[in-house]
Amino acid sequence: MSAHPRLPGRLVTSWQTDDAHWPVARSEVGFRSDYLTLTVDTIVGPDQQEHGRVVVRPRPAVGVVALDEDGRVLLVEQYRHPLGRRVLEIPAGVMDVEGEAAQQTAARELAEEADLVAATWRELITVAPSVGYSTELITLFEATDLSEVHEDDRTEREAEEADMAHWWVDLDEAVRACLDGRIVDAKTVIALLTVARA
Incomplete structure (x- = not known):
């Protein structure tokens, strides 16, 4: 690697970080x-x-960008106590079932939070949203070919999830909402921008 010609830092030719850790x-x-x-x-x-x-x-977590056949993405709106307000997010949840793979958790959360089943899944990216103080890893998925969970099989949502609203938003509009600050949740911003870029 060589130095930048006029600014501090090195020019990247092949990406590699120093994996030395502090004991x-x-x-x-x-x-x-x-x-x-x-x-x-x-x-x-x-x-x-x-x-x-x-x-x-x-615990590790997952998030799901659920896209319908017309390019609309499902956003859930729920109250988030740490921020003291309602927040727009993709369906998501923690991997709290022993032995469950990330995609299985994502499918379960999509069914529980949005009453949706997806026939097609694509893993997008795994991110660490708060590396300064947290070990959290979130694996993000795209889910398509959607159908609804039969009414008899739906989860009875509790607490903040009982008050959850569901919105179908054009993907381009959802990206604009990320960029203008209407969507602030990190996993949602990353997931939507990843799907839009892909």
């Missing part, structure tokens, strides 16, 4: 639930100095 001297569990664990880690830098870091360790 963990100590790790204490500050909180644990079925959904996540929070640890306070002490890491050691190359200069042998110790640094405290809080790490949120949730």
Whole structure:
């Protein structure tokens, strides 16, 4: 790799990152639930100095871009307590069933949150949305050839999900909503831009 001709940094010819890690001297569990664990880690830098870091360790998750035959994407709108408001998102959820593969979780979440079944699945990308403090990984999928879950087989939604609204939005309009700030959820922004780009 060579230096940039006039700015700090190196020019990339083939992408490779340094995988050296900073060892963990100590790790204490500050909180644990079925959904996540929070640890306070002490890491050691190359200069042998110790640094405290809080790490949120949730279960892996999935998200689903459900597209109908006319290029509309399903967005769910629900109240999100951490932000204190309703948020537009793609259907999503945590991998909390032992032994379930990511696509199986995605199909289950699509059925539970949107009453939809997809005949065709495509894995898009796996992202780490908050690398500064979280180990969370979210695998994103595109789901097409949609049909509805039979009414007798639908999940009874609870808590915030019971108040969920469902909107079919043209993909181009959904992308505009990502870029103008109407959609702020990271997994949704990444998933929609990935589908639009692909």
